[in-house]
Amino acid sequence: MRTLTVELGARSYPIHIGPGLLSDEKLLQGAVDAEQLLIVTNTTVAPLYLASVESAFSGRKLRSLVLPDGEEHKNIASFVRIIDELIAAGFHRDACIVALGGGVIGDLAGFAAAAFQRGIDFLQIPTTLLAQVDSSVGGKTAVNHPRAKNMIGAFHQPVAVIADTRTLATLPPRELAAGLAEVIKHGLIEDYAFFAWLEQGIDDLLAQDGEALTRAITRCCEIKAGIVAVDEREQGRRALLNFGHTFGHAIEALGGYGMWLHGEAIAIGMRMAADTSARLGLLDKRDSERVVDLLGRAGLPTTAQGLAVDEILDRMQLDKKAGRQGLRLVLLRALGEALLMPAPDESILREAIAAGLAGSPAAAR
Amino acid sequence: MRTLTVELGARSYPIHIGPGLLSDEKLLQGAVDAEQLLIVTNTTVAPLYLASVESAFSGRKLRSLVLPDGEEHKNIASFVRIIDELIAAGFHRDACIVALGGGVIGDLAGFAAAAFQRGIDFLQIPTTLLAQVDSSVGGKTAVNHPRAKNMIGAFHQPVAVIADTRTLATLPPRELAAGLAEVIKHGLIEDYAFFAWLEQGIDDLLAQDGEALTRAITRCCEIKAGIVAVDEREQGRRALLNFGHTFGHAIEALGGYGMWLHGEAIAIGMRMAADTSARLGLLDKRDSERVVDLLGRAGLPTTAQGLAVDEILDRMQLDKKAGRQGLRLVLLRALGEALLMPAPDESILREAIAAGLAGSPAAAR
Numbered sequence: 256m257r258t259l260t261v262e263l264g265a266r267s268y269p270i271h272i273g274p275g276l277l278s279d280e281k282l283l284q285g286a287v288d289a290e291q292l293l294i295v296t297n298t299t300v301a302p303l304y305l306a307s308v309e310s311a312f313s314g315r316k317l318r319s320l321v322l323p324d325g326e327e328h329k330n331i332a333s334f335v336r337i338i339d340e341l342i343a344a345g346f347h348r349d350a351c352i353v354a355l356g357g358g359v360i361g362d363l364a365g366f367a368a369a370a371f372q373r374g375i376d377f378l379q380i381p382t383t384l385l386a387q388v389d390s391s392v393g394g395k396t397a398v399n400h401p402r403a404k405n406m407i408g409a410f411h412q413p414v415a416v417i418a419d420t421r422t423l424a425t426l427p428p429r430e431l432a433a434g435l436a437e438v439i440k441h442g443l444i445e446d447y448a449f450f451a452w453l454e455q456g457i458d459d460l461l462a463q464d465g466e467a468l469t470r471a472i473t474r475c476c477e478i479k480a481g482i483v484a485v486d487e488r489e490q491g492r493r494a495l496l497n498f499g500h501t502f503g504h505a506i507e508a509l510g511g512y513g514m515w516l517h518g519e520a521i522a523i524g525m526r527m528a529a530d531t532s533a534r535l536g537l538l539d540k541r542d543s544e545r546v547v548d549l550l551g552r553a554g555l556p557t558t559a560q561g562l563a564v565d566e567i568l569d570r571m572q573l574d575k576k577a578g579r580q581g582l583r584l585v586l587l588r589a590l591g592e593a594l595l596m597p598a599p600d601e602s603i604l605r606e607a608i609a610a611g612l613a614g615s616p617a618a619a620r
Numbered sequence: 621m622r623t624l625t626v627e628l629g630a631r632s633y634p635i636h637i638g639p640g641l642l643s644d645e646k647l648l649q650g651a652v653d654a655e656q657l658l659i660v661t662n663t664t665v666a667p668l669y670l671a672s673v674e675s676a677f678s679g680r681k682l683r684s685l686v687l688p689d690g691e692e693h694k695n696i697a698s699f700v701r702i703i704d705e706l707i708a709a710g711f712h713r714d715a716c717i718v719a720l721g722g723g724v725i726g727d728l729a730g731f732a733a734a735a736f737q738r739g740i741d742f743l744q745i746p747t748t749l750l751a752q753v754d755s756s757v758g759g760k761t762a763v764n765h766p767r768a769k770n771m772i773g774a775f776h777q778p779v780a781v782i783a784d785t786r787t788l789a790t791l792p793p794r795e796l797a798a799g800l801a802e803v804i805k806h807g808l809i810e811d812y813a814f815f816a817w818l819e820q821g822i823d824d825l826l827a828q829d830g831e832a833l834t835r836a837i838t839r840c841c842e843i844k845a846g847i848v849a850v851d852e853r854e855q856g857r858r859a860l861l862n863f864g865h866t867f868g869h870a871i872e873a874l875g876g877y878g879m880w881l882h883g884e885a886i887a888i889g890m891r892m893a894a895d896t897s898a899r900l901g902l903l904d905k906r907d908s909e910r911v912v913d914l915l916g917r918a919g920l921p922t923t924a925q926g927l928a929v930d931e932i933l934d935r936m937q938l939d940k941k942a943g944r945q946g947l948r949l950v951l952l953r954a955l956g957e958a959l960l961m962p963a964p965d966e967s968i969l970r971e972a973i974a975a976g977l978a979g980s981p982a983a984a985r
Contacts, residue, residue, distance in 0.1 A: 409739070
């Protein structure tokens with residue numbers, strides 16, 4: 256087991272990473288002080304892991320809520336269901352929510368924990384690669400609005416994160432690949448050596464080699480924890496973690512949140528962002544091709560069919576990251592080095608988006 | 621105009637108090653940096669004051685949302701209406717919500733500001749006495765759950781509070797009295813001299829004497845700002861501001877949030893809390909009678925008919941302030957001196973509640 260700490264003063268918390276952690280009852284018990292626990296999970300994860308988490312906490316006042324699976328349920332209605340459950344249980348402000356599942360469960364249960372009685376504890380037990388490397392770390396919680404993703408939420412740090420790498424064995428290959436999109440992102444924005452290691456090791460990760468997975472997850476959490484420690488509320492540096500997300504969120508929303516997994520949309524978005532960087536002369540064109548290659552080898556889509564350039568551009572204007580200065584984008588000035596800057600001339604954006612919508616990856620290059 | 625500062629480091633903000641401030645366009649303009657503003661108000665306040673606030677901000681991108689008036693609209697549905705409006709306007713994360721109205725508008729609009737894109741600015745323009753002395757100061761925001769008040773919310777500080785005492789001239793007498801309940805509370809928990817001044821000056825306040833109002837509002841804001849500065853998130857001292865609220869919230873909820881104004885329910889709750897303090901021998905019995913007297917002279921109810929002791933006790937167990945140690949109550953050990961302690965023996969609570977439910981105030985003494 257590897258343990259990192261996210262350094263946030265009084266709100267610091269540990270991230271534990273390793274195989275079989277869900278069977279470690281002492282680890283689970285020690286992570287939560289509260290006597291009242293509500294486990295929030297979904298219909299896919301519950302049959303696999305709910306029993307072992309319930310068993311670890313069997314000495315406490317325990318309720319479990321099993322929600323339907325899917326990004327389309329990350330909404331205000333599900334949020335209200337969690338609150339209703341807490342109230343029906345008579346839970347107090349020193350209760351704790353345990354988020355057992357992927358990013359949807361973590362974001363949703365985390366926002367409920369942030370808002371119930373203006374904030375109670377929550378424990379993240381991410382069971383997808385995406386959640387283990389990204390969404391469970393850093394305290395961003397949210398639900399979607401029908402018109403835009405993550406529009407309603409809070410910054411609310413968990414009391415701990417427990418990432419059991421063995422849960423990835425039950426992950427469908429498509430979900431594993433979606434998580435790899437965020438893994439690759441961490442290399443692209445901050446650590447060239449890690450990106451290069453991924454180019455060598457991507458097949459090991461796809462084959463679920465335990466050591467490779469632990470190394471990749473740990474490195475991503477280290478990178479993210481370091482960024483969050485200096486910029487918890489995304490006033491500056493933390494925005495770099497949104498590399499590919501302005502394009503990606505637009506693609507995801509236009510697909511109705513059901514067509515693309517988050518990581519898939521982000522893969523296409525990263526391709527567009529790398530391409531934009533290359534067209535601006537910031538990034539070597541061959542390096543932007545390395546990005547597309549690695550995403551493809553990870554089993555990720557790098558083009559989106561059936562969407563129009565205009566609708567993506569319109570939707571990008573709605574993105575949370577847009578501000579008074581207009582739309583801003585995270586771009587690359589090298590592999591492993593990102594920067595936040597005002598969106599370039601629209602004609603360049605249009606070209607980069609069009610390339611990511613057209614034909615095969617090869618043709619688009 | 622008097623100006624205080626709530627000292628909260630980077631989140632410090634000013635409270636401006638005085639007559640005619642809503643006509644001071646420069647003050648309003650200077651209070652908000654944002655270019656995009658959504659004014660949230662209600663059908664009662666809009667005809668009176670919306671035009672002058674809109675006029676002050678006419679140079680910016682401005683939308684106004686007029687909600688129905690009443691505590692029963694402080695719910696998730698109204699919260700979603702505000703978010704929908706922000707999204708329909710295409711507003712970004714550097715937009716600002718202006719809360720123009722009483723405590724319901726402030727709490728509701730404040731929670732929307734806390735949650736939209738995980739937090740945008742908001743300006744409090746309280747137009748009721750209750751909001752000017754209490755709910756607009758300190759950053760507590762929330763909506764009600766059908767089963768309990770303020771169950772869903774956030775701590776989110778405004779960028780400024782502008783309290784125009786002239787708005788109280790249009791306040792129905794019942795609402796003015798409800799605000800006086802919180803004014804009296806500030807004296808009871810922290811400042812005996814202020815409580816004694818209120819005993820002398822209550823008629824001036826009821827007659828809307830400008831100087832007396834400014835003095836009372838300023839003193840309450842000073843007391844509250846001092847408490848919030850040392851305990852923003854209610855880990856300790858801030859709980860004293862809940863004097864009367866555990867009883868009061870139960871009474872308010874059992875009336876369906878439509879029967880009693882918040883301040884009226886709190887008045888009855890303060891009577892029960894003072895009575896409990898006296899029955900425990902903490903507070904002199906004559907002092908608890910002074911509390912009932914002053915509340916009555918302020919035009920406030922001090923008894924609730926039609927409720928049963930059991931239902932109030934049950935509902936109190938649901939209160940946010942209840943925690944792992946069981947129910948805790950704010951009681952008085954003197955006029956001007958409050959303390960937080962575990963709820964006393966149930967028989968004493970039952971007697972104090974029963975006295976506050978029975979017959980006339982005189983009989984209950």
